[in-house]
Amino acid sequence: MPLTATTVSAPWDWQPAPPCRWEQPVSLIRLEGPDTLRFLHGQSSQDLERAKPGECLATCCLTPTGRVRGLADVLVDAGGAWLVVSAGNGAAIHQALDRVLFPADQVSLGPVQTARLITLEGAEPAAESAAGWWLPGGRLLLPDGTALPAELEAVPALGAIESERWRLSQGRPVAPNEVSDEVNPFELGLADRVSLSKGCYVGQETLAKLATYDGVKQQLRRWFTVGPAVGPSVGTALLTTSGERAGRITSSLRLDGGGEGSSLWLGLALVRRQALADPQLVTGEGIALEVSVPTGVVAPPVGAGSAAS
Numbered sequence: 528m529p530l531t532a533t534t535v536s537a538p539w540d541w542q543p544a545p546p547c548r549w550e551q552p553v554s555l556i557r558l559e560g561p562d563t564l565r566f567l568h569g570q571s572s573q574d575l576e577r578a579k580p581g582e583c584l585a586t587c588c589l590t591p592t593g594r595v596r597g598l599a600d601v602l603v604d605a606g607g608a609w610l611v612v613s614a615g616n617g618a619a620i621h622q623a624l625d626r627v628l629f630p631a632d633q634v635s636l637g638p639v640q641t642a643r644l645i646t647l648e649g650a651e652p653a654a655e656s657a658a659g660w661w662l663p664g665g666r667l668l669l670p671d672g673t674a675l676p677a678e679l680e681a682v683p684a685l686g687a688i689e690s691e692r693w694r695l696s697q698g699r700p701v702a703p704n705e706v707s708d709e710v711n712p713f714e715l716g717l718a719d720r721v722s723l724s725k726g727c728y729v730g731q732e733t734l735a736k737l738a739t740y741d742g743v744k745q746q747l748r749r750w751f752t753v754g755p756a757v758g759p760s761v762g763t764a765l766l767t768t769s770g771e772r773a774g775r776i777t778s779s780l781r782l783d784g785g786g787e788g789s790s791l792w793l794g795l796a797l798v799r800r801q802a803l804a805d806p807q808l809v810t811g812e813g814i815a816l817e818v819s820v821p822t823g824v825v826a827p828p829v830g831a832g833s834a835a836s
Contacts, residue, residue, distance in 0.1 A: 543689055545648055547683050553611055554642070566634045571587060572722065572734070574722035574725040578601070579603065583602045583603070585719070585720050587712045595715065598717070600613065602668075621636070646665060647679075695780060695793050695795055698821020701778075711730075717825065746827070748796050748818050749819055750793070752815060753790070759794065763811070766809050774799045775797055776810075798818065
């Protein structure tokens with residue numbers, strides 16, 4: 528994608544030309560039985576126990592210390608629910624669920640299946656599709672081997688670079704660089720997936736302390752820089768302009784340049800709370816990065832690691 532004056536001066540103003548679609552591989556885990564929602568309620572961050580058939584709720588699969596194993600949607604029906612793992616290792620999440628499932632639980636845990644999640648941008652979804660399930664946000668879930676409905680075949684598909692650029696702009700975390708057992712949901716801008724009032728669940732004590740005692744140490748930010756042929760890579764340490772530790776890069780994308788051969792680099796970074804208000808950070812090699820808040824990030828609860836504190 529060649530650079531233009533617009534992409535260099537305002538790189539985050541770019542949006543994919545509608546209508547379009549992009550797809551990602553996901554893992555499906557089927558849970559059935561009367562205790563399904565109670566079980567998932569205790570093993571993830573969202574308030575699921577009172578969910579009704581037909582609802583689809585976004586959640587985080589957590590470790591006992593409140594770190595993120597994966598991101599998922601819970602698609603509820605009359606017999607149980609589908610756990611749609613959109614980021615993270617589906618097999619590892621299945622293993623973690625199976626480890627805490629006891630005979631007394633009235634839940635059966637199905638095998639991990641693979642599927643595609645099709646997201647529409649600027650296009651109206653069909654009213655219904657026999658091929659899969661429609662999820663909120665214009666997303667169609669298709670089990671592997673299921674053909675894309677004919678009306679969606681005509682919608683242009685985003686290429687890999689465009690899809691990644693759109694992800695970075697919105698700050699959607701992926702595994703393993705952002706979603707991992709080293710970070711918690713508040714650090715990734717996922718506060719809307721966390722219930723702080725639903726009672727006991729895996730990781731609840733840690734997340735409650737983070738919210739109560741202002742304990743969020745870092746937050747997800749997007750960055751860009753123009754010029755270098757070799758730009759910042761994943762894992763690169765970041766510094767403030769005064770030389771203090773500021774965080775690390777988690778995603779990096781190079782867009783080919785034009786003119787004099789300059790390049791536009793975009794990415795995500797986990798930025799330490801002391802540097803959250805800084806509009807510019809630098810790498811150890813002296814590359815200056817312009818830093819901002821991604822459009823899709825939800826701030827931690829009030830008082831939890833805010834930049835103003």
